[in-house]
Amino acid sequence: MSTAKGRKPAAGEGNPLLLQSVARTMSVLEAFAGQPRPLSIAELAAAAGLDKSAGQRIAHTLQALGYLERSSVGLVPGKKALYRAFDFLRMNALVESATPVLHELRKSVNERVDLSLLDGTDIVYAVRLQSKRETFSATLVGRRLPSFCSTGGRAMLAALPEAEALGILEASDRRPLTPRTTTDIPAILGKIEEARRCGYALAIEESALGEIVLAAAVLDIHQRPVAAIHVAGSLSEWAEDGFRQRISPLVMEAARALSHTYKRG
Known part of the structure; x- marks a missing residue:
């Protein structure tokens, strides 16, 4: 899968057991850590070091699964993210x-x-x-x-x-x-x-x-x-x-x- 030119390596890159598609997906969610506001697909892709096409597909998938939601001005983390925090705390x-x-x-x-x-x-x-x-x-x-x-x-x-x-x-x-x-x-x-x-x-x-x-x-x-x-x-x-x-x-x-x-x- 192609990535944006000059993309910085994902954490764990080079590990043969690490799925780069999963790492790229998580990097889209993690983009909000550095920019705590609604983000466009282009901004999410840039923050994650992805080209716009890959960023769009990942954002669409996360939105379909409930991990991203659309606000009036961009995408924000979805309520499903809270479910996983609940799982961590209760376990x-x-x-x-x-x-x-x-x-x-x-x-x-x-x-x-x-x-x-x-x-x-x-x-x-x-x-x-x-x-x-x-x-x-x-x-x-x-x-x-x-x-x-x-x-x-x-x-x-x-x-x-x-x-x-x-x-x-x-x-x-x-x-x-x-x-x-x-x-x-x-x-x-x-x-x-x-x-x-x-x-x-x-x-x-x-x-x-x-x-x-x-x-x-x-x-x-x-x-x-x-x-x-x-x-x-x-x-x-x-x-x-x-x-x-x-x-x-x-x-x-x-x-x-x-x-x-x-x-x-």
């Missing part, structure tokens, strides 16, 4: 075990509580229990953040061997999310080492202005990080020292409890 034993722990923590802190999973160089939020004031994106599961500037990411990196954590940092796109995002690798390593010593990571306005966040890693039976529990507060209500003193023991205890639960599973 994930860690998410199931975490939910009551997170609800109890939310009652104690009266702030937003999240569960994130490590995915390559990023974290992805799997559970989000919002507080009284939130931006829209902060309430949504499936949101991704770079691990290097997120407290959950740093907490999980602190539980990895140093060489492995460094490899993840070096492979990361370390563009700042706010003016206060730390992007220098030695400085990030210093924050990871602080998380290793304290048992939790803390960040102030590194992924969202006005926000202070603290997180601790959840470990599996091999002491490998599988998730992180976050609590996020507003700097209009919390000073750093007070937030550390109040939130850190509760988050670390919740992470330990979930680690034990996960090991028994």
Whole structure:
């Protein structure tokens, strides 16, 4: 099958077991990650590195199956995409075990509580229990953040061997999310080492202005990080020292409890 001239290779290209037609189909769906708005067929094809004909056929197929829908101004992800997210969440034993722990923590802190999973160089939020004031994106599961500037990411990196954590940092796109995002690798390593010593990571306005966040890693039976529990507060209500003193023991205890639960599973 022909592809657009100059198309960048798909992930896994060269693997004899990888179906390029499936990879190209997924690249069309993934185009919305970089452009969160309705897209035309031409825009979808360009974002996926396909010629217009291939993009049109794939988009038509996805629309027929319900994974794309047409809005008044272009194509958007369809409701079928939500079904697959539901399947992931209901079949994930860690998410199931975490939910009551997170609800109890939310009652104690009266702030937003999240569960994130490590995915390559990023974290992805799997559970989000919002507080009284939130931006829209902060309430949504499936949101991704770079691990290097997120407290959950740093907490999980602190539980990895140093060489492995460094490899993840070096492979990361370390563009700042706010003016206060730390992007220098030695400085990030210093924050990871602080998380290793304290048992939790803390960040102030590194992924969202006005926000202070603290997180601790959840470990599996091999002491490998599988998730992180976050609590996020507003700097209009919390000073750093007070937030550390109040939130850190509760988050670390919740992470330990979930680690034990996960090991028994």
